[in-house]
Amino acid sequence: MTLNVALIGFGTVGSAVYRLIHTRREAFKKLIGQEIRITDIVIKDKNKKREIDSFTRITTQIDQVLSNPEIDVVIEAIVGVEPAFSYLSKALEKGLPVITANKVLFAQKGDLLKKLAGKNATTVGYEATVAGGIPIMRTLIDLLHVNRISKVEGVLNGTANFILSDMRTESHSFEEALALAQSLGYAEADPSNDILGTDAFYKLMILCQTIFGQTPAWSEVPVTGIHSISAVDIEVEALRGNRYKLIAEATLNDDGEVEASVKPQLIDNEHPLYGVEGVDNAVTLHTDLLGTLTLKGPGAGGNATASAVFSDLVKCTEFLSISKVKAPV
Amino acid sequence: MTLNVALIGFGTVGSAVYRLIHTRREAFKKLIGQEIRITDIVIKDKNKKREIDSFTRITTQIDQVLSNPEIDVVIEAIVGVEPAFSYLSKALEKGLPVITANKVLFAQKGDLLKKLAGKNATTVGYEATVAGGIPIMRTLIDLLHVNRISKVEGVLNGTANFILSDMRTESHSFEEALALAQSLGYAEADPSNDILGTDAFYKLMILCQTIFGQTPAWSEVPVTGIHSISAVDIEVEALRGNRYKLIAEATLNDDGEVEASVKPQLIDNEHPLYGVEGVDNAVTLHTDLLGTLTLKGPGAGGNATASAVFSDLVKCTEFLSISKVKAPV
Numbered sequence: 001m002t003l004n005v006a007l008i009g010f011g012t013v014g015s016a017v018y019r020l021i022h023t024r025r026e027a028f029k030k031l032i033g034q035e036i037r038i039t040d041i042v043i044k045d046k047n048k049k050r051e052i053d054s055f056t057r058i059t060t061q062i063d064q065v066l067s068n069p070e071i072d073v074v075i076e077a078i079v080g081v082e083p084a085f086s087y088l089s090k091a092l093e094k095g096l097p098v099i100t101a102n103k104v105l106f107a108q109k110g111d112l113l114k115k116l117a118g119k120n121a122t123t124v125g126y127e128a129t130v131a132g133g134i135p136i137m138r139t140l141i142d143l144l145h146v147n148r149i150s151k152v153e154g155v156l157n158g159t160a161n162f163i164l165s166d167m168r169t170e171s172h173s174f175e176e177a178l179a180l181a182q183s184l185g186y187a188e189a190d191p192s193n194d195i196l197g198t199d200a201f202y203k204l205m206i207l208c209q210t211i212f213g214q215t216p217a218w219s220e221v222p223v224t225g226i227h228s229i230s231a232v233d234i235e236v237e238a239l240r241g242n243r244y245k246l247i248a249e250a251t252l253n254d255d256g257e258v259e260a261s262v263k264p265q266l267i268d269n270e271h272p273l274y275g276v277e278g279v280d281n282a283v284t285l286h287t288d289l290l291g292t293l294t295l296k297g298p299g300a301g302g303n304a305t306a307s308a309v310f311s312d313l314v315k316c317t318e319f320l321s322i323s324k325v326k327a328p329v
Numbered sequence: 330m331t332l333n334v335a336l337i338g339f340g341t342v343g344s345a346v347y348r349l350i351h352t353r354r355e356a357f358k359k360l361i362g363q364e365i366r367i368t369d370i371v372i373k374d375k376n377k378k379r380e381i382d383s384f385t386r387i388t389t390q391i392d393q394v395l396s397n398p399e400i401d402v403v404i405e406a407i408v409g410v411e412p413a414f415s416y417l418s419k420a421l422e423k424g425l426p427v428i429t430a431n432k433v434l435f436a437q438k439g440d441l442l443k444k445l446a447g448k449n450a451t452t453v454g455y456e457a458t459v460a461g462g463i464p465i466m467r468t469l470i471d472l473l474h475v476n477r478i479s480k481v482e483g484v485l486n487g488t489a490n491f492i493l494s495d496m497r498t499e500s501h502s503f504e505e506a507l508a509l510a511q512s513l514g515y516a517e518a519d520p521s522n523d524i525l526g527t528d529a530f531y532k533l534m535i536l537c538q539t540i541f542g543q544t545p546a547w548s549e550v551p552v553t554g555i556h557s558i559s560a561v562d563i564e565v566e567a568l569r570g571n572r573y574k575l576i577a578e579a580t581l582n583d584d585g586e587v588e589a590s591v592k593p594q595l596i597d598n599e600h601p602l603y604g605v606e607g608v609d610n611a612v613t614l615h616t617d618l619l620g621t622l623t624l625k626g627p628g629a630g631g632n633a634t635a636s637a638v639f640s641d642l643v644k645c646t647e648f649l650s651i652s653k654v655k656a657p658v
Contacts, residue, residue, distance in 0.1 A: 020618070024475070031474055133619040135468055142467060145360055146353070146639045272625070275604035289349070289636040290462040290626060296601070297622035307618040310475045 125312030454641030
């Protein structure tokens with residue numbers, strides 16, 4: 001038996017997933033009792049050079065891939081709502097389980113994709129959409145069986161956090177810190193989504209949907225970036241032991257509504273997110289039974305994100321074997 | 330359908346589990362589609378007054394409980410290896426899934442219990458044995474599907490951590506801090522297991538067994554408590570921004586052997602466990618793909634521990650329904 005995977009996208013995350021599946025083939029076989037094989041990769045530009053073995057088909061045509069009856073799972077690692085949404089909808093309608101690392105897509109269409117998965121008796125994994133390798137979705141879904149979560153707050157953008165950390169510890173200006181983040185490969189050529197808080201906002205909306213089953217009206221969520229914090233402010237507050245962090249938070253109020261915001265906050269060393277430095281991400285959950293739980297780890301990077309995708313893939317194989325057992329009932 | 334639970338022990342954890350199952354009955358039914366009922370509670374002293382409803386049988390006889398064919402799951406929340414080990418072995422031999430919150434038992438007999446569970450096609454849940462409500466075992470088992478863990482380090486004893494935090498922030502002596510911990514109910518009348526590092530040692534051995542599939546020879550693990558750290562030391566180092574933490578750590582060395590220790594360490598604010606204050610626990614995992622992941626939360630307390638037990642119970646019902654589905658094949 002072989003588990004046949006179709007991969008959409010071969011950028012940082014897609015290629016890391018490909019390499020991980022290749023290098024861990026033996027470990028995976030031991031774990032799930034099946035070979036795993038990436039049979040197809042869907043890319044945009046066929047002429048780009050890529051290190052992909054000759055047994056894998058490279059195509060620009062999603063329909064060609066989805067019409068292959070051998071495909072068991074679809075992993076999507078591209079950017080933006082389209083064509084990702086169309087691709088995954090088609091896959092789900094064929095009953096295929098899908099795994100996505102695409103936060104903009106999942107923030108906007110996650111609820112729809114989950115419903116579509118339910119309707120077609122399949123699943124959608126999205127661990128990699130929030131906080132990279134930190135297993136936050138799995139932890140949330142498990143905690144929510146038992147706990148009520150009243151509030152979530154997180155440092156959800158590694159680039160913004162790196163810039164704030166670097167300005168404080170190295171006395172850099174905003175421009176210097178940003179340039180350093182870009183030279184280290186943390187920030188994109190156009191870093192506006194990181195700086196302005198938009199990236200953290202998308203991740204927060206995914207957290208809200210999972211935790212509270214709803215999001216506030218997007219247009220009513222105040223989103224403030226880090227560009228207006230001056231180096232002098234950071235330095236003066238550092239002397240007092242305080243740190244600026246770009247914090248995304250959401251609370252369930254007494255009327256059962258979710259209130260959310262993304263904004264820089266000045267926090268002291270009592271705050272659970274105080275120690276989140278550099279490109280790390282962290283999420284703090286306020287629960288009724290368990291108390292306050294914080295998960296901290298790398299929020300981005302190909303390997304960390306591929307690890308989250310792979311974890312969804314393992315979960316997916318559990319689901320598949322259950323489905324097969326249940327099918328004849 | 331009803332899920333019938335036998336509960337062994339009615340101390341802090343046992344009674345919290347009982348109350349949780351009672352108050353969350355409706356939520357549980359919605360989640361797993363079954364009623365849940367604690368049918369039997371095994372206690373030591375029948376004359377002690379307890380708030381237990383009249384439908385629940387109270388007994389001192391484990392055999393009477395285990396011979397009841399209606400029991401689906403056994404939850405054990407007592408202290409020490411015996412009689413817990415005998416009780417759980419009998420339950421596993423009958424094919425019953427068991428859940429334990431007993432760290433001394435699980436450190437010493439966990440491997441045996443797991444083997445016994447495997448032999449009898451059932452499971453043993455032990456989330457509550459390490460770091461209270463922090464879902465560390467679940468996270469570990471999931472991470473290990475994908476990641477190799479080279480090192481684990483943790484603040485695993487809330488009482489010792491409370492004392493060290495309190496000595497630093499309140500300039501208390503060791504004796505004053507200990508007395509405060511006792512008056513707040515954090516430390517036992519005999520706090521030696523907390524102070525001397527024994528409690529952290531047991532939890533570390535459970536982590537080693539789960540992460541590395543082995544433990545070092547117990548007698549070769551250096552275990553140093555916190556009693557020898559002076560208030561002056563703590564104060565002087567605090568001025569330098571350093572903190573003492575009782576850290577339990579284990580590393581897989583190049584020869585494939587596990588090296589472990591429990592000892593107070595002086596750490597600076599770059600260390601992932603620096604921000605673990607008061608009775609909180611935390612565990613840091615060093616992994617190959619994911620990087621460094623830290624989980625922090627309440628390490629003890631009836632509700633937090635009951636939340637971990639309940640999480641195992643949910644997992645257990647998943648296992649039971651899978652078993653039932655698979656049975657006719």
